Amino acid sequence: MQHWLDKLTDLAAIPGDEHAVKEALHTVAEATGFGGYAYLNIQPSNASAVSNYHPEWQAEYFRRRFNKLDPVIKRAQTLKRAFVWSGEWDRSRLSPDERSFFSLAADFGIRSGITVPVKIAHGALAVFTLASPKQAIDIDREIDPVAAAAAIGQLHTRIQFSDPTPSAEEPLRLDPVGASYVSWISDGKTMHEVAEIEGATYNNVRGKIEQIRKRFNVHTIAHLTSLATRKKLI
Secondary structure, X not given: OHHHHHHHHHHOOOOOOHHHHHHHHHHHHHHOOOOEEEEEEEOOOOEEEXXXXXXXXXXXXXXXXXXXXXXXXXXXXHHOOOEEEEOOOOHHXXXXXXXXXXXXXXXXXXOEEEEEEEEEHHHEEEEEEEEEOOOOXXXXXXXXXXXXXXXXXXXXXXXXXXXXXXXXXXXXXXXXXXXXXXXXHHOOOOHHHHHHHHOOOHHHHHHHHHHHHHHOOOOOHHHHHHHHHHOOOO
């Protein structure tokens, strides 16, 4: 099954925009007998996906925050190397919620696969999966971890270079008050100035910003304003 790694490595060199990359990924998944692929970019504050999984499954996955429950993602975060998985193989070790997750995934043709996680910048993780509708895939469970990491590392760079629109992502939201406070701060205002402008107390502004910072899992005001701007929340 080394050819799936070779195909992913070759894919990293293809020219073209995000459409070309997504089409090439779909072709590789089909040609290698899997059918489904998913690239997850897991940042400290949120996660996004580029995938050809059924749109309904992708929407449910993030709406119900399955990225926090998914046994494959948990294993990727812990193991940090390529591995083969199967909802049926692992059933005896799963919690009831995890078994329910795999049962729902199976309804969308996701029963087994190969997953390769690679560490990326700023404490984030890129996780690439080739998924199969079969209960178990016919592959030697030993995968060359160095070759797999190298292939997915190159693929991650290619995907980022194409700057694709995620097929699904974990939602980040700001209420009107929070959006107003963060917007003023992004314009260079201090929290004391924001309080004066908004007719609020300094403690209310500081408390609201701290609440948002913790919810978005960011450690600095600069990171918060950068994330809010990038995600078009302000």
